[in-house]
Structure formats: structure tokens, C-alpha cells
Amino acid sequence: KAGVTQTPRYLIKTRGQQVTLSCSPISGHRSVSWYQQTPGQGLQFLFEYFSETQRNKGNFPGRFSGRQFSNSRSEMNVSTLELGDSALYLCASSLRLAGGLQETQYFGPGTRLLVL
């Protein structure tokens, strides 16, 4: 089974621009979560989508948004980029079975975003 894929792998943008990152989950996984990883703040949860609906949201400003499509693929958008948005953005997928039990997440390789 193919793992979680993320595109692009690397991206350079300038302040004020916007960016869209893409994530394709493992086949059959309906939950997609996004994380930001920086040396200073570590791994921080952005949001989770399940069946095209945002289920959970971390403590990030509204410039960070996402969506999920009917095939479970997900996109994350960051508008009005700031230098501090430079980070590794990770996507993780899981089954999210009924009952809400904590599921194992499988991470993609990430998209490394550099904001100049």
C-alpha cells in the first residue's frame, strides 16, 4: 500500500504571498491531519479533516486554512505569508474508525516551506 504523499516537497515563497500544499492519504484512510514543525516550536497540530469536515483545530491564526475532498485528499493554504511560517509542514492520515478511538497516524515526508 502506498504511503502518505505530499506535494511539493520544497517551496520558496516571499512574504505576503500565499501557498497551497497538497496531501494524499493512504488509500482507505478518511482522516487527514496537518502539522507544522519548526526547530523552535517543535511539532504543532494545525487541524484535522474527516469526511470533508474540519473536526479539530489547533491554535493557529485564520491565515492557515484547509479543506478535504471527497477522495480524502487534502489541501492546506497559508495566506499572507510571514517569515515565521517557514517550517516543515507534515500531513498524517489515519483510519478514524467509528467510536473516536485514538488512531495511529501515518505521516508523509512533509513539505519544506521557506519564506523570504
Place this chain on the structure above:
Amino acid sequence: LAKTTQPISMDSYEGQEVNITCSHNNIATNDYITWYQQFPSQGPRFIIQGYKTKVTNEVASLFIPADRKSSTLSLPRVSLSDTAVYYCLVGDGDDMRFGAGTRLTVKP
């Protein structure tokens, strides 16, 4: 909210057993404890997950005391390829908390 605390770094030698402890004093009743391994330029990789007592799989063991306020990841007989950052994760949903990560360096 469960805050997770783990040592910043640890050193070991090949063939030794390594134990990494994570502290999570405010763990909620429904929270599981999960450990991930991360190599440079890769996403975290699932190692093991548990709720209480002891869990063992082919690569590691996870020990959780009765009060569940801490957990210990045990890696038996480490090799050079186990050099990585290890993250403890507690919680779920919007109350998900990763530890800052423990950088394990295995020396020959």
C-alpha cells in the same frame, strides 16, 4: 491540557538497551500514549502505542505505570540506525500534545 516533557538528548552505545521517559502529569482518562521516531528530512514514523501497563511489539516496549503520568519507551539492543529523534504524543483531537523530542545518538 496534557503537557508532555521528555529529555532533550540521550547518548548510547550499540547493543545497549535505551529507555526514554516522557512525563505527562495531566493526561486525560481517554488519552493514549504514542511514540514516534523521526529521521532528518522525513516525517515521524509510528513506533508503539499504549494505554496502560506494558505493550511490546517487534521493535520496542512501552511501560506505563498505574497513574499514567509518565511512560517509558524501551529500545532493546540499539544500533547506529536507531540514531534519531523520538517524540512522545499524548492526547487526541485538538488536545494533541507532542513532546519536544529526544535526540538519541547511538555510538559504535
